[in-house]
Amino acid sequence: MDLQNIISEWGWLIAAAVLIGLEILAPGVFFLFFAFAAFIVAGVSWVFNFGWQIEVLIFASIGVVSMVWGRKYFKNNQIIAEDHPINDPMAAFLGDVVTLHTAIENGTGKANIKDSVWTVLGPDAEAGAQVKIVDKQGQKFIVELV
Incomplete structure (x- = not known):
């Protein structure tokens, strides 16, 4: 049994x-680039009948190039945590x-927001009135009459 039979398209897959x-088990994004390279080499080895040396060279080349490209791409397209709404659901x-x-009495009342009742701060208004949420203060919303 020679190495060509071991490293076949199925071996690359x-x-x-x-x-x-x-990649799933390890932190970061490192193995994904080489998994991509192995998948590409599997397709290449199905179409062309290269020797294992050429396949390994293609694998290494695609792996390194995709890793360098990916690092540059992900470095320039990071999501800044402070600006992301997931950190401020309100x-x-x-x-x-x-x-x-x-009713809002003495500046404090309750409002139906989605499926919950929240404390709101704003000008006095009757129960059932429509108000617009304009700001938040801690766990309370600041509203104004519509």
Whole structure:
């Protein structure tokens, strides 16, 4: 049995699957680039009948090039955590028009927001009135009459 029979298109597909498995288990994005390279080499080896040396060279070349490209791409396209709304879920409600659950008296009341009742701060208004959420203060919303 020679190395050409071991490193065949199926061998490259298995290598790609193993590398994807390692990517799932390991932190970061390193093995994904080489899994991509192994998948490409599997396709190339199905179409062309190169020797194992050429296949390994193609694998290494594609792996390194895709890793360098990926690092540059992901470095330039990072999401800044402070600007992401997932870190401030209350910001999603800003601008919404909601119905007051209880009257706003002395600047404080309750409003139906989605499926919950929240404390709101704003000018006095009757229960059932429509108000617009304009800001937030801690776990309370600041509203104005519509």
